[in-house]
Amino acid sequence: MSLRLYNTLTKQKDDFVPMQDGVVKMFVCGPTVYDFSHVGHAKTYTQFDFIARYLKKRGYKVTYAQNITDVDDKIIRRSAELDVEPRELASQYEAAYLEDMAALHNTSVDIYARAHDYIDQIVAQVQELVKRGHAYQLDDGWYFDLSTFPDYGKLSGRTEVEAEDSVARIDEHEQKRNPGDFALWKARKPGEPCWDTPLGEGRPGWHIEDTAITEALFGPQYDLHGGAVDLIFPHHEAEVAQMEAASGQSPLVRYWLHGGLLRVAGAKMAKSVGNFMAIRDVLERTDFRTLRFAFLSQHYRSSMELGDITIENARNTRRRVENFARLIDPSHVESEASIALVRRTRERFFERLDDDLDTPGALAVFFDYIREQNRSGEMPGPAAQALLADINDLFDAFDLEDHKVDSEEIEALLAERRTLRQERKFAEADAIRASLLERGITIEDTPDGTRWWTEEG
CATH class of the missing domain: 1.10.730.10 (Isoleucyl-tRNA Synthetase; Domain 1)
Known part of the structure; x- marks a missing residue:
């Protein structure tokens, strides 16, 4: 049986056939590093870690890249609240994110690409969009003109934001040509990080960093793009528009994979709802496996x-x-x-x-x-x-190491306990359970027999 993947672009399961035989170029949207990563991130990145592992298990040579958004409105706002430099804040939370991924044993990513390190590529892509007539300038920066890209919406099947979408980051301006036009390059504002470029002093919009990074790493087309389902619109739709408009080649990505959302107390996780759980906090209550x-x-x-x-x-x-x-x-x-x-x-x-x-x-x-x-x-x-x-x-979810527990001894004690229970000597049987528990060994009686495990597991 060939590998078949549900492709958000085609809305069906497709046979997986990468552009180059035996080689997979894979990109997943990474975090915006303005705070600790939450367990919703953990779900997404653990499941895509599994996907990368499986592709390798099937014999593919996989290059798995993630971006790190370290230049962004959220970072600027948070750094102002904490009175620290945006770059310092981003570096702090990037390090925390990488620690969290290591703690979860998410080891498949080959390249972590910071937006900060791809400014030249971002500028070049915006310039190409300007050259091809897909971008225009207002007093606060450069915008993508959706009216020039008729295929906008082919990934999501829509063109307007809905409640379950991730934060849209479609900047408002009364002079925009179309309501959904989004910022490619944001003009300099006092106190914000900026770069002096042919586009003017400023910094990247959110959507442009992904396509500039993937074009630099993989070229204008590649095999697999992943992320959570709330990124399909507008973020991934914007990626399609940017890269396909800039390159004239379609599709940007052959296979779009989107993971379901994590809910806590019945709602999508958000600080405003009060159900936010950082990865590191959850790992204090349970183990990574x-x-x-x-x-x-x-x-x-x-x-x-x-x-x-x-x-x-x-x-x-x-x-x-x-x-x-x-x-x-x-x-x-x-x-x-x-x-x-x-x-x-x-x-x-x-x-x-x-x-x-x-x-x-x-x-x-x-x-x-x-x-x-x-x-x-x-x-x-x-x-x-x-x-x-x-x-x-x-x-990577099972502890298969030998913890030097004498299995024969434990089984002998459990056999003795079964005999005591049959003889209705429950106090003596309970004493065996208690002695095992003191040694870090938990037992559980089930219809299929008595199971036991060590605290290390």
């Missing part, structure tokens, strides 16, 4: 609710995998039936991922395998170990 599993157990295009119940369910479910891993004996000679079961599971698992990266479907296949393997009564061996290692290369 549990958070990764929570995100990756959902389809990337689905919205999801994040709360204590979601996190607890994710922790318990991923521990089922870790408990299974403890049963594996790499030296065990597996039966043909057991090896065949692994082979079928592997095929079905990757078939699900080839269908628009269906991670919940793939995980369901794997949990079916665990149940069937456990019912067989046979100890899992090296084939099971290899399968689990391949899965964890993608998910």
